[in-house]
Amino acid sequence: MKKTVELHARPELPLVIAHRGARGHAPENTLTSATLAHTVHADLWELDVNYTRDGKLVVMHDDTLVRTTNVEKVYPGRPSYRVCDFTLDELKRLDAGSWYAGRDQFGTIAAGELTAETLATFTGLNVPTLEEALLLTRDFDWAVNVEIKNHEHLIGHTTVTEDVLKLIRRLDMVERVIISSFQHRYLLECHKLCPEIATGALVEAVRPTDPVALCRELQVNAYHPDRLILAPGDLPALRDAGFAVNVWTVNDMDEAKRLIDEGASGIITDFPAACRTALGRD
Numbered sequence: 001m002k003k004t005v006e007l008h009a010r011p012e013l014p015l016v017i018a019h020r021g022a023r024g025h026a027p028e029n030t031l032t033s034a035t036l037a038h039t040v041h042a043d044l045w046e047l048d049v050n051y052t053r054d055g056k057l058v059v060m061h062d063d064t065l066v067r068t069t070n071v072e073k074v075y076p077g078r079p080s081y082r083v084c085d086f087t088l089d090e091l092k093r094l095d096a097g098s099w100y101a102g103r104d105q106f107g108t109i110a111a112g113e114l115t116a117e118t119l120a121t122f123t124g125l126n127v128p129t130l131e132e133a134l135l136l137t138r139d140f141d142w143a144v145n146v147e148i149k150n151h152e153h154l155i156g157h158t159t160v161t162e163d164v165l166k167l168i169r170r171l172d173m174v175e176r177v178i179i180s181s182f183q184h185r186y187l188l189e190c191h192k193l194c195p196e197i198a199t200g201a202l203v204e205a206v207r208p209t210d211p212v213a214l215c216r217e218l219q220v221n222a223y224h225p226d227r228l229i230l231a232p233g234d235l236p237a238l239r240d241a242g243f244a245v246n247v248w249t250v251n252d253m254d255e256a257k258r259l260i261d262e263g264a265s266g267i268i269t270d271f272p273a274a275c276r277t278a279l280g281r282d
């Protein structure tokens, strides 16, 4: 049984999925945000996969390194700061944690939820490879939602699904992973290359005319809608058809609770600890 699917199939256990780790209290997509998510008992964490110039899979949300690293300081004047224009060695020289204290994107620092000592530990965090992120997950006996970003624009990188699956298989982690993507072709490839791995269809901006039909067509296990495009009736229809539904990014805990009451199977949130409490998981 796929661990991730088994989790999704238990309605009495509304899943808490930590978006890019516990991103409300630690720098996103780092091993530190993952560790914090694990400490507060998130059921899974979510991460984003990108390619380096030398074809290595790394955990990074944006196409460029500017927002979440000190790349402009370390490599001043580079014509491009795209992840795919840096080798892994170059990426590993970056600090992916120091930006966090200056940004306070969720107001958690101003609210006194992070001590100066904790903030100091973020200095010098690095960009993890997908392999490092998966190994941490396995060490924790945990599960992860691997979101494959769109690589269609990268000439020569046509095998992202294959590369991700190869790694997951090598680490013997098929049952610990759910793969999601906005690029639905990747999900079909996943199903073809590794039918035993769980998959989830990410959708945003425009609600698909028929979410159930889409999930059937893509042969996925789950529907991952932006909270803004979930229509009344989608949740029961999808659950009745046997699909899990994990909604993102839900940071209002009343909304999280309402979505679960209406039938969602999981909540993807920047605040896994608060979400656990709101959903009565503590």
Ligand code: G3P
Pocket (backbone or CB within 6 Å): 019, 046, 048, 061, 147, 180, 202, 224, 248, 268
């Ligand atoms: O997987 C849910 C969510 O992460 C999708 O959007 O842009 O935060 O990766 P994004």
Ligand code: MG
Pocket (backbone or CB within 6 Å): 046, 047, 048, 147
């Ligand atoms: Mg994501």
